[in-house]
Structure formats: C-alpha cells, structure tokens
Amino acid sequence: xxxxxxxxxxxxxxxxxxxxxxxxxxxxxxxxxxxxxxxxxxxxxxxxxxxxxxxxxxxxxxxxxxxxxxxxxxxxxxxxxxxxxxxxxxxxxxxxxxxxxxxxxxxxxxxxxxxxxxxxxxxxxxxxxxxxxxxxxxxxxxxxxxxxxxxxxxxxxxxxxxxxxxxxxxxxxxxxxxxxxxxxxxxxxxxxxxxxxxxxxxxxxxxxxxxxxxxxxxxxxxxxxxxxxxxxxxxxxxxxxxxxxxxxxxxxxxxxxxxxxxxxxxxxxxxxxxxxxxxxxxxxxxxxxxxxxxxxxxxxxxxxxxxxxxxxxxxxxxxxxxxxxxxxxxxxxxxxxxxxxxxxxxxxxxxxx
Amino acid sequence: xxxxxxxxxxxxxxxxxxxxxxxxxxxxxxxxxxxxxxxxxxxxxxxxxxxxxxxxxxxxxxxxxxxxxxxxxxxxxxxxxxxxxxxxxxxxxxxxxxxxxxxxxxxxxxxxxxxxxxxxxxxxxxxxxxxxxxxxxxxxxxxxxxxxxxxxxxxxxxxxxxxxxxxxxxxxxxxxxxxxxxxxxxxxxxxxxxxxxxxxxxxxxxxxxxxxxxxxxxxxxxxxxxxxxxxxxxxxxxxxxxxxxxxxxxxxxxxxxxxxxxxxxxxxxxxxxxxxxxxxxxxxxxxxxxxxxxxxxxxxxxxxxxxxxxxxxxxxxxxxxxxxxxxxxxxxxxxxxxxxxxxxxxxxxxxxx
Numbered sequence: 001x002x003x004x005x006x007x008x009x010x011x012x013x014x015x016x017x018x019x020x021x022x023x024x025x026x027x028x029x030x031x032x033x034x035x036x037x038x039x040x041x042x043x044x045x046x047x048x049x050x051x052x053x054x055x056x057x058x059x060x061x062x063x064x065x066x067x068x069x070x071x072x073x074x075x076x077x078x079x080x081x082x083x084x085x086x087x088x089x090x091x092x093x094x095x096x097x098x099x100x101x102x103x104x105x106x107x108x109x110x111x112x113x114x115x116x117x118x119x120x121x122x123x124x125x126x127x128x129x130x131x132x133x134x135x136x137x138x139x140x141x142x143x144x145x146x147x148x149x150x151x152x153x154x155x156x157x158x159x160x161x162x163x164x165x166x167x168x169x170x171x172x173x174x175x176x177x178x179x180x181x182x183x184x185x186x187x188x189x190x191x192x193x194x195x196x197x198x199x200x201x202x203x204x205x206x207x208x209x210x211x212x213x214x215x216x217x218x219x220x221x222x223x224x225x226x227x228x229x230x231x232x233x234x235x236x237x238x239x240x241x242x243x244x245x246x247x248x249x250x251x252x253x254x255x256x257x258x259x260x261x262x263x264x265x266x267x268x269x270x271x272x273x274x275x276x277x278x279x280x281x282x283x284x285x286x287x288x289x290x291x292x293x294x295x296x297x298x299x300x301x302x303x304x305x306x307x308x309x310x311x312x313x314x315x316x317x318x319x320x321x322x323x324x325x326x327x328x329x330x331x332x333x334x335x336x337x338x339x340x341x342x343x344x345x346x347x348x349x350x351x352x353x
Numbered sequence: 354x355x356x357x358x359x360x361x362x363x364x365x366x367x368x369x370x371x372x373x374x375x376x377x378x379x380x381x382x383x384x385x386x387x388x389x390x391x392x393x394x395x396x397x398x399x400x401x402x403x404x405x406x407x408x409x410x411x412x413x414x415x416x417x418x419x420x421x422x423x424x425x426x427x428x429x430x431x432x433x434x435x436x437x438x439x440x441x442x443x444x445x446x447x448x449x450x451x452x453x454x455x456x457x458x459x460x461x462x463x464x465x466x467x468x469x470x471x472x473x474x475x476x477x478x479x480x481x482x483x484x485x486x487x488x489x490x491x492x493x494x495x496x497x498x499x500x501x502x503x504x505x506x507x508x509x510x511x512x513x514x515x516x517x518x519x520x521x522x523x524x525x526x527x528x529x530x531x532x533x534x535x536x537x538x539x540x541x542x543x544x545x546x547x548x549x550x551x552x553x554x555x556x557x558x559x560x561x562x563x564x565x566x567x568x569x570x571x572x573x574x575x576x577x578x579x580x581x582x583x584x585x586x587x588x589x590x591x592x593x594x595x596x597x598x599x600x601x602x603x604x605x606x607x608x609x610x611x612x613x614x615x616x617x618x619x620x621x622x623x624x625x626x627x628x629x630x631x632x633x634x635x636x637x638x639x640x641x642x643x644x645x646x647x648x649x650x651x652x653x654x655x656x657x658x659x660x661x662x663x664x665x666x667x668x669x670x671x672x673x674x675x676x677x678x679x680x681x682x683x684x685x686x687x688x689x690x691x692x693x694x695x696x697x698x699x700x701x702x703x704x705x706x
Binding site: 292 | 523618678
C-alpha cells in the first residue's frame with residue numbers, strides 16, 4: 001500500500017497512489033478567516049516578505065484543509081521589484097507595476113542579475129518544511145516569463161493584452177530581451193526555492209491562454225521550456241499551469257513540464273488525450289462550483305475524477321484560484337470527497353488483481 | 354464565375370465563392386473617424402434608437418472598408434430595457450444593467466411579451482438595405498440568452514461570472530425561467546430583423562467560453578438551439594459566435610447554426626475538424642494583429658486563409674471586435690488581402706477542372 005504522504009509527488013511522476021492528491025491554487029487566501037486576520041495587521045507585500053508570516057499562512061491553510069501539498073504563500077509579481085520596477089496593490093483593482101515597459105531602452109535597463117533579493121521566499125519554504133517535517137510537501141512557484149512580461153508591459157492586469165502583443169509584433173528583439181531577462185531572474189529565483197526544499201514548482205503562465213498557438217510557439221514557448229528544463233534538471237517536477245488553454249495544450253506540452261495544469265474549460269479526459277497521456281495532469285474544477293449546494297458540488301468532484309479515468313498522474317485542483325467569498329466548509333468537503341471517491345475504486349481494483 | 358455580391362451568403366451555405374468573404378465584428382466603431390464624429394453629437398443609445406443614425410454608421414463603415422457584409426449597428430443589451438431593466442453606459446467601465454437579478458421574484462417580474470419596442474433595429478436594417486439595394490447583405494444580430502443573462506445577473510461585465518453560475522447551480526428553476534424569457538424576447542426581436550431584411554443573423558454568445566462543457570450543455574445549449582432553429586426555419590443562416598470556445602465547439606455545433614464563429618485561440622483548421630467540417634466557419638484573426646506592421650499583418654491574414662484550407666464555407670473575420678485604436682488603413686488592407694489571397698488559388702483550381 002502506498003502511503004498518503006507521498007501521494008502528491010508520486011502523482012507528479014505518474015506513479016500509482018492510494019488516493020488522488022488534492023490541493024488548491026490560492027488555498028491560503030481571503031476566504032480563510034485565519035488569513036484575513038493576518039492581513040488585517042499586514043499588507044500583502046509585508047506578508048510575502050516576512051518568512052515567518054508567509055510560512056504561517058501557508059501552514060495554517062494546509063492544516064485546516066487537509067490537503068496533500070502546501071503551496072508557499074507569495075505573490076506572482078515579487079520578481080519585478082529586484083528587476084527595478086515598483087509594485088503596489090491598489091484596492092480592488094489588483095496589482096500595479098510601474099513604470100510600464102514600452103521601449104527597448106526601458107527593457108535594456110532592467111536588472112537580471114538578482115541574487116538574494118527574493119531569498120525570503122526560500123526562507124519561508126524552510127520554515128514550512130521544518131513545521132511539516134516531510135508530512136506535507138511544499139510547492140514553490142513563480143509566474144512564467146510571458147505572464148510576468150504582460151504585467152510589466154501593461155502595468156497591471158489586462159483584458160486584451162494590446163501592449164504586450166504589440167511589443168511582440170512590432171519589436172520582437174525587445175520582446176526577446178525582456179523574456180531573456182525574465183528567464184535569468186526566474187531561474188535564480190526558482191533554484192533558490194528548490195535549494196530551500198520545494199518538492200515541486202508550479203509555473204503560473206496564467207494569461208498565456210490569450211495567445212494564438214503560433215504566437216505562443218514563437219514568443220513564449222522557448223523561454224518557458226528553458227526554465228522548466230532548468231528546474232527539472234534538479235529532479236524537481238514542474239507543474240505548468242495556464243487558463244483558457246484548450247487550443248494550446250499540445251504547444252504547452254512541448255515545453256516539457258512533468259505536470260500540465262488546466263482549467264475547467266476543457267474536459268479533463270480530452271485535455272489528457274490531447275497530450276497523449278504523457279504528462280501528469282492537474283485540475284480542473286471550476287472555482288465557482290465551490291458555491292454550489294453540497295450535493296451538486298459532490299457530483300462535480302466525482303465528475304472530474306471520472307474524467308481523469310483513474311489513471312496514475314492526476315492531481316485534483318481547481319481550474320484557477322479559490323475566490324474570496326468561497327465557503328470554507330465546501331473546500332474542506334472537496335478534499336474529503338476527492339480522497340474518498342478516488343480511494344474506493346483503486347482499492348477495489350487492487351483487490352481484483 | 355460566382356459574382357462578388359453573393360459571396361457572404363454563399364459562404365454561409367458552404368457554396369463555392371469567387372473569393373473569401375470578409376467583414377469585421379464592430380466594424381462600425383470608435384476606430385473610425387466617421388463614427389466618432391456621430392458619437393460626438395449622440396450617446397450610444399441615441400445612435401442605436403435612431404434608425405437613420407444607426408443606418409448611417411452601418412453604411413459608412415461598410416463602404417469605407419469594402420467588406421462583404423454590413424452588420425447592423427446596435428447594442429447587445431438593447432433587449433434588457435423592454436424586459437423592464439435599466440441600461441446605461443458608464444465612461445470606461447462598460448455597460449451597467451440595473452437592478453441586478455438574483456431572486457426568483459425578480460426574474461418572474463421580467464417582461465417577455467415585447468412587441469415593437471425594439472422596432473428601431475428593424476427600421477435601421479430597412480434603411481441600410483434600401484441604400485445598398487442588395488449590393489451588400491445586412492447581418493442582424495442579438496446577444497445569446499446566456500450572455501444577456503450574465504449581464505442581467507452580474508449587472509455588467511464580469512470576470513468570474515460568479516453570480517451567474519451561482520444562480521445556475523443554486524436555483525436552476527429560476528435560471529431556466531430567465532432563459533425562457535430571454536428566448537421569447539430574442540425570438541421576437543430576431544424575427545423582426547429577418548422580416549426587415551436581415552440576410553443572416555449573428556448570435557453573440559460572447560462569454561459562453563467561461564463555461565465548462567457540462568454546464569454549457571445543461572444550462573445554455575437548449576435555449577441557444579431553440580433560438581437558432583427559429584431563425585433558420587426562415588431560411589436565414591445563423592452565425593453562432595463566442596470567444597474562448599476551443600473546448601466547447603462540439604457542444605456549440607450541437608446548437609445547429611449554419612456558421613460557427615471562433616476566436617484566434619484555436620487554430621482554424623483544428624476548429625473546423627472538431628465539428629466535422631459540417632458548418633461554415635467564421636474567423637479568426639486576433640484583433641491585436643491589426644496593430645502589427647504591414648508585412649507581419651499580411652502574413653497573418655495568409656496564415657488564417659491557409660488554415661481554412663480553401664474549403665467552401667470560410668468567412669474571414671476577427672476573433673472578436675475591432676479595438677478602439679486600431680489603424681483604419683490596416684483594416685482596409687486586410688479586406689484587400691483576403692480577397693486577393695483567396696481569389697488566386699481558387700481561380701487556378703477552377704481553371705484546372
């Protein structure tokens with residue numbers, strides 16, 4: 001019998017598990033009273049930059065939910081600061097990165113030789129690992145080069161990615177330089193997380209789904225692939241996640257991550273088939289399903305597991321982060337149901353063999 | 354030789370054409386100086402409700418671009434007013450629908466027996482047809498029930514469609530009643546447009562791509578299908594459009610439209626293959642490609658045509674509406690390139706036969 005402790009990492013490697021592992025993007029977030037209590041006293045960036053605090057919110061969430069992995073609490077945009085840009089969070093409107101990058105000169109001036117400036121994230125990973133003592137693996141993470149570039153070029157969130165794509169199309173060399181610099185920074189950043197004990201790393205290319213496949217292959221894939229290879233050369237699996245990628249999966253698979261993260265806008269079985277069942281796959285409950293009545297939610301959990309077909313290499317997650325007003329009890333229930341519903345048929349099939 | 358006049362309608366019916374027809378979503382929009390001049394004197398709703406003005410902006414755009422079809426100028430949200438809600442457009446933030454619908458009682462109070470309240474749209478179609486005298490076909494349009502419902506439930510645009518999906522999941526009967534009422538209103542509305550001379554109708558389910566396939570099939574498809582059948586029973590082809598539908602195409606095809614409109618986030622050939630090459634297909638240049646340098650833009654137009662494979666039944670369009678700052682010359686150039694690049698190989702293959 002495979003123990004529950006190795007579930008998450010075994011699934012990343014497509015090895016048999018006793019039950020499907022489950023964790024949630026943004027599992028340490030506003031929907032949790034304990035998180036809100038910390039945030040009542042500290043800004044988001046204060047929590048991120050204080051290893052004790054970020055370890056605390058990471059640990060509390062994982063303990064309260066009973067999930068199979070703890071993603072370290074941090075913000076996607078932390079790397080823009082040591083590169084020379086300003087980062088702040090406006091109320092309600094999300095992140096603001098200043099000044100926006102539009103010209104070759106501005107990209108040329110970005111720093112890419114960061115050293116220990118983001119070391120607080122590694123430090124937080126050490127705290128969490130010390131607490132769990134191997135009982136719950138810690139997932140490190142970073143924004144992928146494209147998604148970080150889009151924030152730097154747009155100055156924040158974007159609907160049409162007009163400036164980002166315009167830079168690609170009109171100044172491909174400047175674009176390439178920006179992506180090269182981001183790769184260098186992210187490689188250092190992720191190496192630090194791996195050295196600190198991250199058991200796996202999730203690369204969030206959250207907005208890559210805005211791209212046509214041709215643009216993805218030309219302007220994004222080479223950089224994501226390089227970064228994924230660098231992390232995986234240390235035998236640490238990468239979860240390569242983006243949203244709205246039903247048309248991009250083959251291209252994303254070419255970036256070589258051990259695990260592909262998909263959202264609910266593609267049937268999980270179809271997603272897996274599209275990449276030849278080679279990588280492990282993570283997903284893909286709609287975060288809004290957590291607002292459904294209990295019976296309906298349970299059916300939806302069962303449906304995701306059914307679509308995964310009981311194959312080794314499924315990691316249960318949402319298709320995007322937990323939303324702020326999500327009922328905590330529903331999140332906890334999903335963890336229990338995933339374990340319960342996925343353990344049963346496997347135990348039976350093991351008995352059959 | 355097939356003449357250029359029937360290009361658009363012939364393509365809707367997958368009949369051979371002399372060149373691929375092309376038009377653009379939001380072709381009468383802010384990027385055009387002539388449109389801005391009209392809007393400097395009139396609000397959006399004033400233009401929509403004045404048949405002479407909406408005909409004028411429709412005609413001017415089609416004439417200036419040399420496109421193969423003229424979509425009538427109107428707003429997706431016009432039907433919410435006769436149903437009993439208020440509609441306004443806030444600066445920059447897009448449409449606001451008030452009050453938001455959340456309770457069964459609020460849905461029960463909506464009117465669905467509208468008569469001539471939206472007759473100004475049909476009137477505008479008559480004006481445009483009178484001007485063109487059959488030279489350029491007029492496309493009528495409406496928002497699909499799901500997309501209109503989402504605006505009514507969210508009160509405007511939405512990122513997560515939390516309230517809309519919550520209503521589906523928690524009050525499926527209220528949801529069904531809302532969709533029934535929208536169907537009734539939209540059927541009357543579209544019948545009026547067809548009687549006025551719309552040669553085809555585009556049903557914009559712009560935000561349906563936010564749904565998992567199972568939710569689409571359960572909560573949306575039956576209503577879209579009914580509406581499409583009603584319009585097509587009058588022998589008027591429906592273009593069924595949504596964005597981000599790479600995972601939804603088979604389900605959308607089940608709604609039965611003669612033409613499926615797709616965005617750039619699925620390779621056109623893959624999209625067509627996914628629906629067995631049965632319907633005609635419309636798309637799918639990224640609107641941001643119109644900001645690319647001329648040589649790059651031309652290559653992208655050629656790539657879309659190549660992906661369509663020269664099959665009968667391709668209508669060239671963007672994957673979403675033209676953006677406000679789009680260079681007009683680039684839009685005009687795309688029309689010329691589509692005609693030029695699609696005419697050549699077909700003329701040759703006709704000569705070969």
